[in-house]
Amino acid sequence: MIYTVTLNPAIDMTVYIDELQKGQVNRSSLCIIDAGGKGINVSKVIKSLGGKSIALGFLGNDNKDWFLKYLKNMQIDYDFIFVDGLTRTNIKIVETAQKVYTDLNQNGFEVKKKDINLLFDKIDRIAKTDDIFVISGSLPPGTDEDVYVELIRMLKRKGAKVIYDADGKALESGVLEKPDVIKPNIYEFKCLFDVEENDLASIVTSAKKLIENGIKKVLISMGSKGAVFVTENMELFANAAEVEVKSTTGAGDSMVAAISYGLSQNMDDVSIFKLALACAAAKVSKEGVKAPDKKEIERFFEKIKLEKLGELKWI
Numbered sequence: 001m002i003y004t005v006t007l008n009p010a011i012d013m014t015v016y017i018d019e020l021q022k023g024q025v026n027r028s029s030l031c032i033i034d035a036g037g038k039g040i041n042v043s044k045v046i047k048s049l050g051g052k053s054i055a056l057g058f059l060g061n062d063n064k065d066w067f068l069k070y071l072k073n074m075q076i077d078y079d080f081i082f083v084d085g086l087t088r089t090n091i092k093i094v095e096t097a098q099k100v101y102t103d104l105n106q107n108g109f110e111v112k113k114k115d116i117n118l119l120f121d122k123i124d125r126i127a128k129t130d131d132i133f134v135i136s137g138s139l140p141p142g143t144d145e146d147v148y149v150e151l152i153r154m155l156k157r158k159g160a161k162v163i164y165d166a167d168g169k170a171l172e173s174g175v176l177e178k179p180d181v182i183k184p185n186i187y188e189f190k191c192l193f194d195v196e197e198n199d200l201a202s203i204v205t206s207a208k209k210l211i212e213n214g215i216k217k218v219l220i221s222m223g224s225k226g227a228v229f230v231t232e233n234m235e236l237f238a239n240a241a242e243v244e245v246k247s248t249t250g251a252g253d254s255m256v257a258a259i260s261y262g263l264s265q266n267m268d269d270v271s272i273f274k275l276a277l278a279c280a281a282a283k284v285s286k287e288g289v290k291a292p293d294k295k296e297i298e299r300f301f302e303k304i305k306l307e308k309l310g311e312l313k314w315i
C-alpha cells in the first residue's frame with residue numbers, strides 16, 4: 001500500500017489576475033479552491049494514475065468537513081488525526097500577463113505533543129515491509145524539527161520504503177536517514193550542495209554522493225528547465241515538456257506521485273522518470289491544484305525524450 005503523510009495540509013486558493021497591483025484593491029478573474037498540501041496532492045495524482053493510496057497526517061477540526069468531502073468525491077482513502085483549529089488556507093497567485101506564480105503559504109494549525117504521539121502510534125501500527133510511505137511538506141507549529149528524522153527511522157526499521165520531499169533543515173537532517181528516494185527542487189538541492197543551477201555535471205556529481213551514501217534514487221526538479229534523475233544504475237536528464245502553463249502548484253508533487261506509483265508497479269527507472277515528467281506536464285496544464293487526467297498523462301508520456309547523461313544519447 002502507498003501511504004502519504006501530510007503534517008501540514010492546506011486549502012489551496014488559486015487566484016488568477018492579470019497583474020497584481022501592490023497596495024491596491026485587486027479583483028481576480030478566476031478563483032479555484034482545492035484540498036492540498038504536498039502529500040494530499042500526491043494522493044490525488046496516484047488516483048489519476050489508477051493507483052490507490054491512504055492519506056495520513058493531521059487535519060484541522062474546524063473546517064474538516066469541506067476537506068473530507070473533497071477527498072471523498074475523489075474517492076481517496078484517508079485516516080487523519082484531527083487537531084484543534086483550522087487547516088490553513090494557502091493563496092496561490094497566478095498573474096496571467098507575465099506568467100508569474102506567487103505562493104502565500106500560512107504556518108498552519110498548532111500541533112500538540114499528544115497529536116504527534118497519536119500519529120506515530122498509528123503509523124507504527126499500520127506500516128509493513130514493502131509499504132511505500134511518502135513524507136512531504138512543511139512542519140506545522142508545535143512539531144519538533146527532527147520529527148521527520150524519527151519517522152523515517154521508524155519506517156526504515158519496519159522495512160517500508162520512504163519517498164521524502166521536504167526543504168531546509170528538515171531536508172538536511174532527513175537525507176542522513178537514507179530515505180529510498182528524495183525529490184528536491186533545485187533550490188532545495190542547493191541547501192544540500194553548493195551547485196550552480198545550470199551546471200548539470202556538478203548536480204549529477206552531487207546527487208551521486210547521496211546514492212553512494214545509500215539513497216537509491218534522487219530526482220531533482222528544475223521547474224521549466226526540466227529535471228535530472230540519478231539512480232544506482234543511471235543518470236538521466238529531460239527538458240520540461242512544452243505546455244501551456246495554467247498553474248505550477250503541485251508539479252513536484254505529481255512527480256512524487258509518479259515515483260511512488262512506479263515503485264508500487266515495479267517500473268524501471270526510465271519509465272518512472274518519464275512518468276514523473278508526464279505527470280508534471282499534465283499537472284501544470286491544469287488550472288488550480290487539480291489532479292491531471294490519465295489520458296493527458298499518457299499523451300505526454302509518449303512525447304517525453306530523455307537524455308542519458310555521459311552518453312549523449314536520447315531515449
Ligand SMILES: Nc1ncnc2c1ncn2[C@@H]1O[C@H](COP(=O)(O)OP(=O)(O)OP(=O)(O)O)[C@@H](O)[C@H]1O
Pocket residue numbers: 184185186220221222223224225226227239240241243245248249250251252253254255277280281284
Ligand atoms: N513553467 C513550467 N513549464 C513546463 N514545465 C514545468 C514548469 N514548471 C514546472 N514544470 C514541470 O514540473 C516539474 C516540477 O516542477 P518544480 O521543479 O517547480 O517542482 P516543485 O518546486 O517541487 O513544485 P511544487 O512544490 O509546487 O510541487 C519540472 O521538472 C517540470 O517538468
Ligand SMILES: O=P(O)(O)OC[C@@]1(O)O[C@H](CO)[C@@H](O)[C@@H]1O
Pocket residue numbers: 008010012035036037038041090103105136137138139249250251252253289
Ligand atoms: O508549506 P508547504 O507545506 O511547504 O507547502 C504547501 C503547498 O504549497 O504545497 C503544495 C504544492 O506542492 C500545495 O498544495 C500547498 O499549498
